[in-house]
Amino acid sequence: MTGQTYILDMKSISKAFFGTAVLSNANFNVRPGELHALMGENGAGKSTLMKIIMGIYTRDKGEILFEGRPVDIRGAREALNMGVSMIHQELNPLLEMTVAENIFVGREKRKKGTPFLDRRALNRDTLALLKEYNMDKRITPAMKMKALNIAQIQMIEIIKAISYNAKLIIMDEPTSSLTANETEELFKTINILKKRGVGIIYISHRIEEVIYLADRVSVLRDGAMVGCFEKKEINHDKIISLMVGRELSGGYPQSTAQKGNVVLEVKHLTRRGVFEDVSFQVRAGEILGLAGLVGAGRSEVMRALVGYDKFDSGEVYLNGSPVRIKNPRDAKKNLISMAPEDRKALGLIMCRNVKENIALKNEKQFSRMGFLNHVKERRLCNKKAEEMTVKMNSIADIVINLSGGNQQKVVLTKCLMSKPKVIILDEPTRGIDVGAKFSIYNMMTTLVSQGIAIIMISSEMPELIGMSDRILVMSNGKIRGEYNDKNKISQEAILKLALEGV
Secondary structure (H helix, E strand, O other): OOOOOOOEEEEEEEEEEOOEEEEEEEEEEEOOOOEEEEEOOOOOOHHHHHHHHOOOOOOOEEEEEEOOEEOOOOOHHHHHHHOEEEEOOOOOOOOOOEHHHHHOOOOOOEOOOOOOEOHHHHHHHHHHHHHHOOOOOOOOOOOEHHHOOHHHHHHHHHHHHHHOOOOEEEEEOOOOOOOHHHHHHHHHHHHHHHHOOOEEEEEOOOHHHHHHHOOEEEEEEOOEEEEEEEHHHOOHHHHHHHHHOOOOOOOOOOOOOOOOOEEEEEEEEEEOOOEEEEEEEEEOOOEEEEEOOOOOOHHHHHHHHOOOOOOOEEEEEEOOEEEOOOOHHHHHHOOEEEEOOOHHHHHOOOOOEHHHHHHOOOHHHHEEOOEEOHHHHHHHHHHHHHHOOOOOOOOOOEHHHOOHHHHHHHHHHHHHHOOOOEEEEEOOOOOOOHHHHHHHHHHHHHHHHOOOEEEEEOOOHHHHHHHOOEEEEEEOOEEEEEEOOHHHOOHHHHHHHHOOOO
């Protein structure tokens, strides 16, 4: 449209659920060819605003203009037809279908004059998209989605959104599962889209990423828009202060915990084709960081250690004594607990409430002679959830309705309920806001001060360096090196080791 200023212009948007205001007179707009970042803590109202754009929720008050015309969007299909596409943080691929079928689901081409799928045309169009975004060397149209890793599935979701020829694309935490190389490819794709005049709404908790990419940044806090800034006005401290409503200074909390004896020792752990000859120790009161690129084998070693997966050879010692761990229950008996990377698939039952999730696999603490003491269960679960500062109305809240940060706190509460001596945290702050991150960091320093040993896997290098006492670097299923002097650890040195054997 001639003279058009905004692709999307949302004016004074308000939304309440059961009398509780979630958005209050929020203004938000996107220019053609602009990346407008939307930031805020979990629960600030970002998801609600995006669901209103996508037609999943209806606004209570306010006006929405798309390409200068007032619109009422009634459902995701209508949003897509209008030119709005969204890449969700939570991936829901059709695993038994091919890449091509996933990208074009619901709009497949048929053989002329027949109801039959034109698979040749489908694969041809998919291959063209894969080539356009440099994905054709690793992924083919005929591959099933279940053969792809999380990062590859994320890239397919991005290509799928782009394939609708959208005028506006919403990207919700698009790099949370991507490697450094894949993130770089995504950034190139974003630049291509911007040059074509596509508007992008970019939601991320990675502040450095936002500062690098964004043309403008808007910040939501408690449902209200508290600031909108052009690129030249953006800085790290300003964004954090607006998001949480207070200054968060001092960087990462420094642990003063005394390091005790070796609690856990792993010798020559091997799972053929996945990881090989992995040996390490972790002491009481220590945070051991595990670095490496996606696919390095970090999570796989930890999953084998706690009995999610089997290993072929190797030994595990707890306090100097050999232990056999065949399943997660064995790990729990030996006081080893794990908060997995995929909290929604392995850490929580999303349709159950906070109390049930915390109590899961901790039943013995609330039962006697086979009978469950419900009063004790409620009291202890509520006490632990409050200690972990889970933001909720009550422990009867369904977990799926909590923010990502509070879901993670529920996972950690469940882990701590068993009073472990070793806790494995796999990507403990992925997809959560800066306030929740600092809460988890403080929790970690408290735990090590109590003599608990922590193993932390993280793909965020500043976090890994800032929180770890020692760092092991993995690549291609092997430990490539160790850094035990906190003051001499650098991102460049870690990355160099992480690329060995790749």
